[in-house]
Amino acid sequence: MKLAALRTMSAFVMTFALQGCGTSAPxxxxxxxxxxxxxxxxxxxxxxxxxxxxxxxxxGICAAAIWTKAECKRHGEGR
Structure with a gap:
């Protein structure tokens, strides 16, 4: 579970860092x-x-409202 969460988080960070949101860079x-x-x-x-x-x-991702409140809550589930 933890390794899967790390992989998901890493994929998100790389996608966000490389592509940004929408069509423009960060x-x-x-x-x-x-x-x-x-x-x-x-x-x-x-x-x-x-x-x-x-x-x-x-x-940090939740505080910046990059993830929705529901997504932030889901991160904490399963522990």
Missing amino acids: ASVDGLRRVVGTDLIGARGATPEDQRKIDRTAV
Whole structure:
């Protein structure tokens, strides 16, 4: 479950970072970096610390309203 969540999160981050929303690129890489953070670097979803890294990344994404409230709630389910 945790590895699947990490893969989903990684795919989302890469898609968002490379394609942006809609047809334009993100306003700034620095802004995207502040929202997404760098916690996922090296996280494999295998340890409690990895899960905390995934959760910290999700918090930034939820706080920036990139995910809907329902999607944010779904991230926390299953634990």
